[in-house]
Amino acid sequence: MAHTPFTELLQEDLKTLETNLRDLLKPHLSQKDHLSLLNLACGRGDETGVLAKILSEKSKSSHLQGLDIRAAEIDQANSRWKAELNKTKGQNTSADFITHRGDRLLDLAEIGTPDIAFLRHQNFWNDKPVWTQIFDQALEQLNDNGLLVITSYFDKEHELATEALEKLGAIQVGSIINPNSRALSDAPGKSVDKHLAVFRKKQ
Numbered sequence: 001m002a003h004t005p006f007t008e009l010l011q012e013d014l015k016t017l018e019t020n021l022r023d024l025l026k027p028h029l030s031q032k033d034h035l036s037l038l039n040l041a042c043g044r045g046d047e048t049g050v051l052a053k054i055l056s057e058k059s060k061s062s063h064l065q066g067l068d069i070r071a072a073e074i075d076q077a078n079s080r081w082k083a084e085l086n087k088t089k090g091q092n093t094s095a096d097f098i099t100h101r102g103d104r105l106l107d108l109a110e111i112g113t114p115d116i117a118f119l120r121h122q123n124f125w126n127d128k129p130v131w132t133q134i135f136d137q138a139l140e141q142l143n144d145n146g147l148l149v150i151t152s153y154f155d156k157e158h159e160l161a162t163e164a165l166e167k168l169g170a171i172q173v174g175s176i177i178n179p180n181s182r183a184l185s186d187a188p189g190k191s192v193d194k195h196l197a198v199f200r201k202k203q
């Protein structure tokens, strides 16, 4: 049986993410002259094109700041996305990726107060104290009307992350379950963007 090439699988995942994110954010993300998004623990930032598209539908200009502790992934993200976003017609989003710890976010004065904090495939399950810090600092850094968006690979991890965020004072205002999310063959029980949820911080 012929295998679907990995790049095609990734493209399909991103198409699904785009549809679900647009639906998830629609009632909550208002039109604004400028929007800023902080992509925390972004790895290579494969979803940058999707995020840029959604931001540019809602603003005249936007900036996407990615951050991860893995320098090699951050280098890949910078070299791919700075060039790719520049080439995309009608695109008004700039992007920049830095190597830094998400649990030391408050050390970074240049982050400003983003409109959206985004964490794709958050990893709360793996290290609860560190991810509690990441969530806490992301909420602290967000502007007052800001949105925090997570996606998760599996049910229990999503449930625990949601609980942790609510304990930190976040209010869940929307969620989507993706019943057809692609199962990861090398990680039993996990599938791509299985859950999405959006939170606001308590005023």
Ligand SMILES: C[S@@+](CC[C@H](N)C(=O)[O-])C[C@H]1O[C@@H](n2cnc3c(N)ncnc32)[C@H](O)[C@@H]1O
Binding pocket: 040, 041, 042, 043, 044, 045, 046, 067, 068, 069, 070, 100, 101, 102, 103, 119, 120, 121, 122, 123, 130
């Ligand atoms: C499950 S991966 C998700 C990567 C990417 N968001 C995606 O969906 O492909 C979790 C990411 O968290 C990053 N990470 C782990 N601890 C971190 C920390 N303290 N600060 C920033 N990033 C961290 C890892 O390097 C990894 O890229």
